[in-house]
Amino acid sequence: MTTTFRRSPLALAVLSLLESGPMHPYGIQRLIKQWGKDQVVNVGQRATLYKMITRLQEAGLIDVQDTDRDHRYPERTTYYVTEAGRAAARQWLAEILSTPRNEFPEFPAALSFFLMLTPETARELLAERRDRLTQKIAELDAALVTETEGFQLPRVTMLETEYVRAVTDAELRWVTEVVDALRDTSLSWDFEELRKLALASMPTD
Secondary structure (H helix, E strand, O other), rough: HHHHHOOOHHHHHHHHHHHHOOOOOHHHHHHHOOOOOOOOOHHHOOOHHHHHHHHHHHHEEEEEEEOOOOOOOOOOOEEEOOHHHHHHHHHHHHHHHHOOOOOOOHHHHHHHHHOOOOHHHHHHHHHHHHHHHHHHHHHHHHHOOOOOOOEOOOOHHHHHHHHHHHHHHHHHHHHHHHHHHOOOOOOOOOOHHHHHHHHHHHOOO
């Protein structure tokens, strides 16, 4: 079974968490944060989660189990994953895990226009990024050893944190090398000279 629903990290998270049993949106959001999935799944605004749940329901990937209408509390709807939803989640996992994808992140795009800055400004900005990456690694290391309500999560539930930590560490080492090269001027450029070179290489017709 295949689906034409456009996959996203949040959609995959909702379907996967509902595999453990029916839940209401607040429970889904709480589990995403409790298990550290908010490092790789953007669920900052609850409205975003509700919109995704509506789309998944309209696509037949989840459905309503029941609605609690206790007058003492706000109405709360519980959802469950359908067979189509289970199939979609496994289809997405197979595609994502097996096939690298060019996701066009912002940082490499900014690097491609690095030459618009002076070397001094570029060094200052990358030095700021280096410091923030160092802090992020410290936070990820803390997350990897943190217990959740007294229970140590199995490694399999923390693989995305391990991955983010490894990628962040690789980026930190590369950024540090570039900052050092900018400092000792082994990496330098003149924007006007590069602009003239670009103009000279443009087609004349």
